[in-house]
Amino acid sequence: MWTYDRKLQYPVNISKPDANSAKIIITQFGGPDGELAASQRYLSQRYSMPFKQVAGLLTDIGTEEMAHMEIVCAIVHQLTKGLSLEEIKAAGFDPYFVDHTVGLWPQAASGAPFTAAYIQSKGDAITDLVEDMAAEQKARTTYDNLLRLVDNPEVRDPLKFLRAREVVHFQRFGEGLRIVQDHLNSRNFYAINPEFDMRKPKSGS
Amino acid sequence: MPRTSREELMRNLQMMSFVLDDIALFLQTHPTDQAALRCYEKYRHLKREAEEEYMNAYGPLREDNVYVTNRWTWADMPWPWERQG
Numbered sequence: 001m002w003t004y005d006r007k008l009q010y011p012v013n014i015s016k017p018d019a020n021s022a023k024i025i026i027t028q029f030g031g032p033d034g035e036l037a038a039s040q041r042y043l044s045q046r047y048s049m050p051f052k053q054v055a056g057l058l059t060d061i062g063t064e065e066m067a068h069m070e071i072v073c074a075i076v077h078q079l080t081k082g083l084s085l086e087e088i089k090a091a092g093f094d095p096y097f098v099d100h101t102v103g104l105w106p107q108a109a110s111g112a113p114f115t116a117a118y119i120q121s122k123g124d125a126i127t128d129l130v131e132d133m134a135a136e137q138k139a140r141t142t143y144d145n146l147l148r149l150v151d152n153p154e155v156r157d158p159l160k161f162l163r164a165r166e167v168v169h170f171q172r173f174g175e176g177l178r179i180v181q182d183h184l185n186s187r188n189f190y191a192i193n194p195e196f197d198m199r200k201p202k203s204g205s
Numbered sequence: 206m207p208r209t210s211r212e213e214l215m216r217n218l219q220m221m222s223f224v225l226d227d228i229a230l231f232l233q234t235h236p237t238d239q240a241a242l243r244c245y246e247k248y249r250h251l252k253r254e255a256e257e258e259y260m261n262a263y264g265p266l267r268e269d270n271v272y273v274t275n276r277w278t279w280a281d282m283p284w285p286w287e288r289q290g
Contacts, residue, residue, distance in 0.1 A: 006266045008285045009226070011212075011219060015288070057233045064226060074286035081288070168227065175234035 002063070009067040010161045014078040014154045019091035021150050022079035023109065026096075028072045028146070028162070030106025030114035033138040035072055035162075039065035041119035041135060045128045048195045051183060054125065054176045058132075061169050068165065071158055073104050079155070124193045129177040133170055140166035212289055214259040218266075221252035 028034045042062035049055040080093075080102040088097050095111065106114035120131050143163035150156055181189050192198065228245045235241060256266065264282045265271045271279050283289070 003267060006282070006285055007215060007219060007222070009219065009223065011216060011289075012286070013289050053233060053236070057230070060226075060230055060233060064230075070286065077286055078288050168230070172230055172234055179234065 002066075008071055008074060009064070010071055010158050012071060012074040012078060012158050014075065014152070016152070016154075017081060017083045017087070018079050018152065018155070019083055019087055019093035021152065021155055022076045023091065023093055023096065024149060025072065025079070025146060025155070025159075026076050026104075026107060027109035028139070028142060029069060029076065029104065031108035031110075031112075031142070032118045033135065033142045034106070034108075034114075034118075035065050035069035035139075036106050036114055037118040038062075038135060038139060039069060040116070041121065042132065044119070044121040045132070048123050049125060049128075050194055050198060051125065051180055053179055054129070057172060057176045061172065064165070064169075068162055071162060075155060075158060076104060077102075123195050125180045125195050126177065126189060129173055129180060132173045133177070136166045136170035136173060140170070208262060209258075211259075211263045214255070214262060218252070218255040218259050221248055221255045224248040225252055 030036055039062050042058045042065065046055045046058035046062065049058060083093070083102065088094055096107075099105070108114075119135075120128070122128050122131070140163055143159055143166065146159055147156060147163065150159065180194065184194060185191055225245065225248050228241055228248065231241055232238065232245065260266055260270060265279070268279055271277070
């Protein structure tokens with residue numbers, strides 16, 4: 001289970017609302033490479049992961065992604081709280097406003113709703129870890145693009161933190177992949193699916 | 206002497222907690238790294254101190270730390286996603 005800590009992993013304090021930034025940053029809540037997708041990807045994959053160490057990695061990173069989702073939502077919330085109707089209309093935030101007012105709803109910047117189709121849980125340790133490494137890079141690129149578009153230092157600061165975590169998670173998943181490969185036949189890592197074909201898998205060393 | 210502000214104590218706690226988050230992740234894939242293990246021990250202690258300092262001044266961070274009187278007070282303090290100050 002999880003226990004809620006009444007704190008953000010990284011502080012968010014934005015003094016001025018800005019609907020234009022909110023419209024694009026929300027993609028890291030419910031978009032294809034967002035934090036909701038990340039958390040559900042890793043936390044779904046871990047159950048069938050036969051190597052304990054790598055299952056631990058998926059649990060820890062999946063949990064951190066939930067904390068990142070909370071940071072992204074705090075950013076969007078603070079960017080939309082106190083907006084006037086004029087500001088909402090001028091920024092083109094009215095299509096979101098009509099459906100959700102200034103509530104948080106998981107969608108991509110394009111308005112596409114969150115879907116489980118953004119993630120994969122393939123039941124194959126190598127396949128899943130390669131997916132996870134790609135996912136971290138896609139999220140990193142998304143933060144890079146947001147940092148190209150957003151000027152306010154109060155908003156950029158937590159975005160930079162989140163970007164840096166994608167880089168660290170990519171590194172850790174790469175090490176997880178190496179740990180999995182250490183348990184396999186080095187002449188052909190793809191000869192079997194370790195989650196299905198290894199009857200008595202070794203626990204993570 | 207004015208007491209340390211909520212923001213300062215929270216910032217200190219966030220720093221100490223983050224060190225633990227990051228080292229724990231490193232230890233998942235480097236379980237015998239002695240320097241990292243020592244670092245984890247050191248910061249676990251510092252995080253506990255930071256947490257106690259915050260909670261003593263500004264209230265519980267987890268529901269099971271709520272001080273029970275004749276009224277449930279968990280929702281009295283600001284939520285972490287709210288703009289501070």
